[in-house]
Structures are given as C-alpha cells and as structure tokens.
Amino acid sequence: MDIVFINDLRIDTIIGIYDWEREVRQTVSLDLEMSSDIRQAAATDDIQYALNYKSVAKRLIEFIEGSEFLLVETMAEQVCDIVRSEFGVAWVKLCLRKPGALRHSRDVGLIIERGERF
Numbered sequence: 001m002d003i004v005f006i007n008d009l010r011i012d013t014i015i016g017i018y019d020w021e022r023e024v025r026q027t028v029s030l031d032l033e034m035s036s037d038i039r040q041a042a043a044t045d046d047i048q049y050a051l052n053y054k055s056v057a058k059r060l061i062e063f064i065e066g067s068e069f070l071l072v073e074t075m076a077e078q079v080c081d082i083v084r085s086e087f088g089v090a091w092v093k094l095c096l097r098k099p100g101a102l103r104h105s106r107d108v109g110l111i112i113e114r115g116e117r118f
C-alpha cells in the first residue's frame, strides 16, 4: 500500500469545552496518512491521477477554519469523513494535536484510523 502524507498542517479554529475557548482561536495541527495507489500517477507523470495533497490541505483548512467544535474527537471524525468521501481515500490515519492545551505538556490530542487498509 502506498501512502500520501501531510505533516503538521496548522490551522486556527475555535475548539474546546471551556468558556474562554469559545472566544479565542487556537491552533490545531494535523498529521495525515492517506492510502493511495501511486502507480498510475508515476507512470503518466500526471497530477490528475494523483491524490493531490494540496487539494486535501485546502479543503481541510477551509473546513476547520469555519468549524467550532467542542471536542477534538468530533473534529477528527469529520476530517476523516471528508478525506474518505470527497477524495476517494480507502484508509486514513489522522494524528490531531492541540498544542499548549494542557499545562506541563507540549500537546495533547488523538490518533485515529478509519477505513480498510489494502
């Protein structure tokens, strides 16, 4: 299985359960691994046969900048839904970080995998 990845995609958004978090935008960081058979893109050298990481990033930036989730769990599920349903990705692994959210820790967050790994 081939993987197209995006690391440390940083996006400012409203996220969190506390009152102050509903007022101040915070940064979340996404690492994404997406299954993609790269052979046709490699054989043709044509972007139309590739999973375009720029298009994925643009869509996720637009989505997350406009969102106001309470939990990182909800954001993570919806990000994976978008990647799978809009970009035809069979399997995705997402690490979503919320830097500075917990005192004494660099970041917190979660790692989820959705779909079938071929």
Ligand SMILES: Nc1nc2c(c(=O)[nH]1)N=C([C@H](O)[C@@H](O)CO)CN2
Binding pocket: 015, 016, 017, 018, 021, 070, 071, 072, 073, 098, 101, 102
């Ligand atoms: N499992 C989770 N735990 C917590 C979350 C969350 O989204 N998922 N959120 C918070 C607060 O918003 C926190 O990030 C503020 O410091 C606490 N725990």
